[in-house]
Amino acid sequence: MLELAQLTTGQELPAYIKEPVTKVQLVKYAGASGDFNPLHTDDAFAQKIGMPGVIAHGMLIMGFLGEYVNHLAGTLATVKDFSMRFGAMTFPKDTITCRGVIKETYEKDGSRFAVLTLYAEKGPEKIVGSGEATLQF
Template identity: 70%
Template sequence: MKTITQFVAGQQLPPYTKDKVTKVQLVQYAGASGDFNPLHTDDTFAQKIGMPGVIAHGMLVMGFLGEYVNKIAGDAALVKNFNMRFGAMTFPKDVITCNGIVKDVYEENGKQMVVVTVTAEKGPEQIVGTGEATLEFQ
């Protein structure tokens, strides 16, 4: 079980790498989210609008970062705040690695808090998303 004492400002957290993004995953995400924009599911459509093929939903990448934040929190903390900004496009066959750095550790209203900055990237200097989460330890 994780405890607040395991976190210090500036600490690099262990990375989390997802499997390659697949076209099947994009179709499954479209069904789960209700976002059936053909840009995410139809290569021909995507190519007609100037893309090399379909791209992943930005919210899928946010889901990857959310999964990572929940792994950091474990059973010891609640995710109290989570936000994200989109970056580069994610394509099928991209491998996304999530990284985190502890930004701050503090106490608020008797609760122990940790702020984590997170990044999702598909390669060196190819950031597909950045964000920040606040964890409240129980």
């Protein structure tokens, strides 16, 4: 959980490591999201279109980053803004690590805010998603 008084621009935040992605997780996510594109659930289909196998839904990775931001916010802050850009593909067995850096802190209309730069990566320099979130304290 973050406390605004302890945050400084450029500060790296604690990493949040997810369990390796599984095929079962992709099928469950397809059901929950309504995205039944066989690229996410059917290895034979994925291979027919030139992939080594199924890939994770980009929105699943966005969910991982959202979970990370909410974990950081805890009960001390409210998530006011959240955005993400997709990067490299995520495959079953990939372990996703979510990271954040304080981009800036500021006050506006009597409220205090922290802007976070976010990354989801599956290895050094293999960014699968990046984004930004604003927390209000």
